[in-house]
Amino acid sequence: MIRVEVGDITMLRSEAIVNAANSTLLGGGGVDGAIHRAAGPQLLAECKSIKGCPTGQACMTLAYDLPAQYVIHTVGPIWHGGGRNEARLLASCYEASLKLCLDNGIQRVVFPAISCGIYGYPREQAVDIAVCTVLDLYQRCGLVEVVFCCFDESMASLYRQRLSR
Numbered sequence: 615m616i617r618v619e620v621g622d623i624t625m626l627r628s629e630a631i632v633n634a635a636n637s638t639l640l641g642g643g644g645v646d647g648a649i650h651r652a653a654g655p656q657l658l659a660e661c662k663s664i665k666g667c668p669t670g671q672a673c674m675t676l677a678y679d680l681p682a683q684y685v686i687h688t689v690g691p692i693w694h695g696g697g698r699n700e701a702r703l704l705a706s707c708y709e710a711s712l713k714l715c716l717d718n719g720i721q722r723v724v725f726p727a728i729s730c731g732i733y734g735y736p737r738e739q740a741v742d743i744a745v746c747t748v749l750d751l752y753q754r755c756g757l758v759e760v761v762f763c764c765f766d767e768s769m770a771s772l773y774r775q776r777l778s779r
């Protein structure tokens with residue numbers, strides 16, 4: 615099942631939540647900052663040991679003080695106008711995150727709107743990529759639930775419109 619929820623991803627009780635990180639994995643603003651604050655300092659310590667993650671890839675840690683069990687950290691592309699492979703890199707974030715679910719037996723995962731905040735990706739285009747990629751892969755990856763968690767109702771309505779097509 616694929617659902618849309620409005621709220622703070624750090625409050626959601628799922629097996630895994632996805633973090634829209636940067637390539638250092640050392641924290642930042644937006645959803646990344648919220649996840650690190652809620653998870654506590656052990657998350658940063660584990661992230662430091664990973665030594666970074668390239669754009670379009672993903673890696674996994676424990677979730678410490680969060681209600682989820684795991685955090686999947688993926689690095690979305692910064693929007694530069696669309697000519698720098700942004701679409702492929704954004705799809706790759708979803709693919710790599712779903713692959714980690716498959717490899718680790720995770721059946722329930724929550725995604726934020728990767729790249730749609732500080733990284734400036736046009737929201738409609740990003741939602742299209744997120745929904746297409748998840749619809750294409752989620753059953754093959756053994757998932758029973760994927761949640762798109764949105765911070766605001768206008769973002770959620772973009773996901774709902776796209777999912778109802």
Ligand code: AR6
Nearest residue numbers: 622623634636642643644645646648729730731732733765
């Ligand atoms: N729960 C759910 N969604 C959220 C939350 C939250 N607590 N906080 C923000 N959003 P962004 P990016 C939404 O900027 O664009 C960081 O500094 C937000 O409204 O968090 O991938 C990293 O370290 C937006 O729709 O991520 C990177 O440097 C979406 O989450 C950079 O920002 C993503 O916004 C990554 O930028």
